[in-house]
Amino acid sequence: MPAFVGRTEPLARLTAAYQAHAAPGGTVPGWAGLVLVIGEAGIGKTTLLTRFASRVRADGGTVVWGTCWDGDQAPAWWPWTQALRGLLDRNPEVSDAAQPELAAIVPELDNHSSVTEADAAARVRVFDAAGQTLARAAGRTPVVVILDDLHSADQSSVELMRFVAHQPQLGALMLVGAYRPYEAPPGVAGSLADLASAAELVPLQGLSAEEVADLVRVIAGEAAQDHWQQLVYERSGGHPFYARELCQLFATAGNLTDVPAAVREVIGRRLARLSPECDTVLDAAAPHPRWAYAAARADWPPCPGAIHDRRHRPTALRERPCRPDGCRSGPATARG
Numbered sequence: 001m002p003a004f005v006g007r008t009e010p011l012a013r014l015t016a017a018y019q020a021h022a023a024p025g026g027t028v029p030g031w032a033g034l035v036l037v038i039g040e041a042g043i044g045k046t047t048l049l050t051r052f053a054s055r056v057r058a059d060g061g062t063v064v065w066g067t068c069w070d071g072d073q074a075p076a077w078w079p080w081t082q083a084l085r086g087l088l089d090r091n092p093e094v095s096d097a098a099q100p101e102l103a104a105i106v107p108e109l110d111n112h113s114s115v116t117e118a119d120a121a122a123r124v125r126v127f128d129a130a131g132q133t134l135a136r137a138a139g140r141t142p143v144v145v146i147l148d149d150l151h152s153a154d155q156s157s158v159e160l161m162r163f164v165a166h167q168p169q170l171g172a173l174m175l176v177g178a179y180r181p182y183e184a185p186p187g188v189a190g191s192l193a194d195l196a197s198a199a200e201l202v203p204l205q206g207l208s209a210e211e212v213a214d215l216v217r218v219i220a221g222e223a224a225q226d227h228w229q230q231l232v233y234e235r236s237g238g239h240p241f242y243a244r245e246l247c248q249l250f251a252t253a254g255n256l257t258d259v260p261a262a263v264r265e266v267i268g269r270r271l272a273r274l275s276p277e278c279d280t281v282l283d284a285a286a287p288h289p290r291w292a293y294a295a296a297r298a299d300w301p302p303c304p305g306a307i308h309d310r311r312h313r314p315t316a317l318r319e320r321p322c323r324p325d326g327c328r329s330g331p332a333t334a335r336g
C-alpha cells in the first residue's frame, strides 16, 4: 500500500457525499451526488480518490473509474467508455438491457451505431442511454463513478456528467470528477465551469507541516523525519509529489541540496506553457519564491518596469542547486 497521509477533511467530505447520495438510507435520495476534486498536478487528487474508492468498496459499493487521456489523442467519450465498460462487465443483466445508443460510448455493444458531435439530438439519446444504464446498475448496489483528469476530457464526456447529475435517479449514484484548474482547452473549460456550478467542490491544497513530517517518516524513516521535515516542508510548500521526491532524494543521496529530477521535469513542463510575459515575471520574482509561486499559479499579466530588471534573474531552478539550510537565496521547488 503506498504511503498516505493527511487529507482528513477532503476524505470526510467525499464520504459524507457518498453517505448522503449513494449509501442505503441516504439523505438525498433521487439525485446523483456530484463532487469535483480540483488541484494542480501532483497535489494528490488521484491518491485521494484511490483512498476514497477503497473505502466505498469496503462498504459494499461499486466503484468504476475512467481516466481522460490528452484531448486530441483519445476517442470521444473515453473516460466514460472505461467506466461503463467496468460497470457492464460486472453486471451482465444491465449490459443486456442497454439501449443501442450506448454503443457510441461502449463500441463493443454494437458496431453500427455512431454519433457525431454535430448531431445534438442523437447525442442526448446517448446521454439518456448512459443515464439509464447507470440507473439500472445503481438500483442494485450503490455506484460511484470516478472520472479523473477531466481537464483532458472531450466536451461530450463533461456534458454527459452534467446530464446525469441533473436527472432524477432510481438508484444510489455518486459522480466524482477530478481536474487541474486552468489546464482545459476553452470549450472543455466552459463545460467544467457549468459542471462545477452544480457540484460540491473539494479544492486540494498542499499538506500541512505535520502531514509532511508524517510523509518524511513513512518514506525515509524516523531519523530522516527529525532532520529533514522542516526543510522538506519549506522546499515543497506541502506539495505531496515534490515532498515525496525530496524524501526519496534524501533516502538515496543522503542530502537535499538539489532539485529532484522528476520535480525538475514537472516544473519545466509547467513553465513551458506560460506566456513569455509571465515567464518574465517569474524570472524577476524567483529570488522571492512565494511571489514566484503565486505568479505561476495565477498566470499573472506582466508587471510594468521593475520586472525587466534582470539583476536578480536566477540561473533558474533548472541549474542552481539549493542550499541545505533552506534555500532562501535560491528558487524554491514550490515555484512550479
Ligand SMILES: Nc1ncnc2c1ncn2[C@@H]1O[C@H](COP(=O)(O)OP(=O)(O)O)[C@@H](O)[C@H]1O
Binding pocket: 003, 004, 005, 006, 007, 039, 040, 041, 042, 043, 044, 045, 046, 047, 048, 215, 240, 241, 242, 244
Ligand atoms: N495524501 C498523500 N499521502 C502521501 N503521498 C501522497 C498523497 N497525495 C499525493 N501523494 C504523493 O504525490 C504523488 C502525486 O499524487 P497524485 O495523486 O498522482 O496527484 P494528482 O492526481 O493530483 O496529479 C503520488 O504518487 C504520491 O506519491
Ligand SMILES: [Mg+2]
Binding pocket: 045, 046, 047, 148, 149
Ligand atoms: Mg492524477
